[in-house]
Amino acid sequence: MYRIFLSIKYLSSRIIPFLAMFAVALGVMSMIVVISVMNGFIVQTRVIARGTLADLTVTPLVTNASQHYLDLIRTAPKVKAVSPHLVRQALVSTGFSGHAATTHKQLRELSFVTVLGIDPALERLASDFERYLANFEEVRDEIGDPRPWQVDDVKEPFSLETEDRRRAAYPKVVVGLELAKRLGIRKGTFVDLMTYAINDEPGVPLEDKFSVLHEKFVCAGVFRSGSFEIDLGFLYMPLEQLRSFSNAPKDDISEFAVTLEDYLFSDQAKEELQELFMTSQGATAIVETWEDKESIFLSAVDNEKRIMAVILFFFLLFACFAIFIILNMMVREKTRDIGILNSLGATFGGILQIFVMNALIISIVGATIGLVGGVLICENVNAIEQFLKNAFGLVIFKPDVYAFDRLPVDMRTDEVVTIIVLTIGLSAISGLFPAFRAARLDPVEALRYE
């Protein structure tokens, strides 16, 4: 009984233990917040790193055999859907001919985009594209009514109902929300695209090998994946339309996007497909999971989290060191009390527990405050960010730097528990040494201590 009683009395009559508590709280709080935000970043970054990548990407090495590839891939086990893509790079503007640009800036703005030629009927089975077309709920307060942005029919994304015959006549594209915002594109806006073609047939003079191609399109609607980069950098149009725009050879396919029944078995599915291409005649291909394609980037992000955890761990060590110092000071200051307690019959274990309990109280109270603070911050991180921006003009999070439109948080119970247990465990250990010193004091010496 006297142990806890004295612990509390000793702690509450001093200010320094509260500082240590504060340090522990700060350590735990920052650890929880930073790790959770890092988790969020990792989850989001994986989404972005994945971009429009399908579970598996098959890059054909033989041209003019797309149907053969399609049939072959479809026979593979574990494959749910496959969608052929034609991929081109292009410059996009609303202002080549000044039709739709609303400001001078937009008039001069050019954006570089990846153009994906897709077959909507196949793509909707193989990717999230169809979902992206009606994904405006989260940004309602920013864009207001989504109707001027949204396609008329997600099943037929490249069609536009319009009275205007000129608009009706042009081929249609679907652009990302961020690109649309940057260039002032809405449903029905004219969009100019510029791409190139290379003619490497023998005998063609050098100056004719490279040609710039230019065509006008009409925006049929906007998509939003939630990833800043995708929404800024991708533009969709029907596959055949891209083929004719870019002068691509007939039957040319850049890649096949393959969706699996279960991504858990992606490595196995990849091997099976590789096997299939090896044994089949006239259809060799590179098969990659999306993680293969982004492996370096993904491991870098994972590594970053580990580095942050280590840095913050040092902060925790510092807090534990503070506990160690404070307890040492207290043992020195309380030497005579220890002699008194001995004279009253306190045992070695009793004295030890008084001081270990001191460390535990500091760390448990500190960790609890840190936990509450950390959880509160995590749950309101976007509100806090908004508040700082509005009240002090403090911009903490720049969506264009981080490539997603809100601060992501992913608080994981196991990690939070680890942090708390680690903190309390480490503090108890830091308290153990001074506590041992206290308990081992010679009672007579302690009583003589002035």
Place this chain on the structure above:
Amino acid sequence: MSDLRPSPESRDVVLEASGIDKSFVLGSQKIDVLKQASMKVYRGEILAIVGSSGSGKSTLLHILGLLDPPDAGSVSRLGKDLAALPRRERALARNAYIGFVFQFYHLIPELTAVQNVLINPMIRQSFVTYLKTRRRQKARALELLDYLKIGNRLQHRPPQLSGGERQRVAIARALIGEPEILLCDEPTGNLDRRTANEILDLIWRLNAERQQTVVIVTHDDHVAERAHRVVELFDGQFRRVETAPA
């Protein structure tokens, strides 16, 4: 029969120290403080230990109180050598049988007077037992503090109390454990004459009313005069100064 006072030898021995050796090593020098010192404490007596400064009185008291183990010799209660027990059991025995009162009071400055007294039963009892008997313990503490005439300063902390008041609290703290033997190391050494007499009166009253056995180390001739029995420590051994008139 009742008019026959028992001789000291036939009375109950509460604590017996025999053949105590104790030396301290300071650097290369070895100081033999106690050399084969032996003494007995009888039930219900007030025994004064006198001796010049540095003669080893406090050292002996610490050994009697099981705070410090002797180099040789035994401290026995009912024939059992308590000094030879392991540290933990000595601590428990100390809590059960011994009450200490020091010259410098040795109260815990963070605690109020009542809490300083209650710390003793808190040490003796487990968490649960203490919580269960808390009310009774507190009542006893209050009663004791009242008995020691300091019932009006219950919620004060030691720094707010005078020397005499602090010593009363310290005595109450020792007494609440109902020790068989109260060991006082110059309990009045730091007090003025009048306050010292008040404290001494209290101790004698305890002895008279509650048959408290007291060993009192002192420089003070008044104390020695009043004690039932006086022994002197000289050159590491005891010599009897005067037999108690009993």
